[in-house]
Amino acid sequence: MLYDQAQFERDSGVSRETADKLALYAEMLADWQSRMNLVGPATLPDVWRRHMLDSTQLWALIRDPASILDIGSGAGFPGLVLAILGAGHVTLVDSVAKKARFLEAVAAALDLTDRVTVCNARIEALPPQRYTTITARACASLAQLFDWGTASRQTRRNGSCPKGKRGRGADGGAHQWQFAHSLHSSRTDPRGRIVDAWNIAPVAASGRAGLKGRR
Template structure:
């Protein structure tokens, strides 16, 4: 099943053999580190290529290549490290407050030859020095409203938020709209029929 999902992933995203080998190394490291610390739900490890890699990779066609990304609450590196492996022209800052998870992120970056394009910030996003990003993302970290609140200072007029969300996305958007003005569209997730990807821009406080 893993081999089938891996083959399907490579075909869907037109992945080279070299890039696929880097993702294989990522998968190996995730399985090794998962034995020592809780990086992902253990039940999702056999589904890694679809549940984590594909779920992350689907953001790249939306964003386009060569972007500067901020990944808030990077955790095990999804989506940030997957995007770095797939797009060598991207620059990413992965923000993660848990030190041992940052050690994992740094090792994966080193082992997959993406360390030059990935910065790992071991802190809460509120403490991150101000900078501007093309794309702001987060996976299973916080609500849309909270993510806007945390990250608005990192945005300029052209910044987009690309946020994978579950079945409660409409509730989150309604709550965010009480405090922020924004334009958005919802893109169906490739990995979950109930999930949507929020693509927002023009975010301003009310």
């Protein structure tokens, strides 16, 4: 039996109202997926576990959800889910026009346009702006995400929750960046890990790179 909405509500603890919004999101995803490739086709029947729960599990790790930058948003995971859960403002960035149109359609259908901004552009093209949190799901190495999200975007450098697979996600930024971090097992993939990083700063030319430790 596939993981369904009732099981998601039980495991995530979200309200029925929130779950119903996510259900509309899932319906729109299935409809648009029939015309364009938004997610891996094999994952669509398991949308509540592979996408909704996978994104929702980040919520507990985010220290300050006031302004989230979601890099490589694709079909909106995790950024759009975090907006539905109550993030102050979420900027969704994706360079593929059809995916941006889908994100705009879902945001409008869920009355989230005042709290969601969709940018159809490469992350490098965005003007500098401060964000409290950066999220991404398997779109680049950790070092690249730090470069995009911290140096280029002028974040407050106090939080980031990219997802790394097979527990190796934190190592990718060790030589270029100093940061504190913790690794969390994914609730949806036994091989997956979530890298929760904060106090992110580039390593000075004469400094030593490395991980500051885990809480």
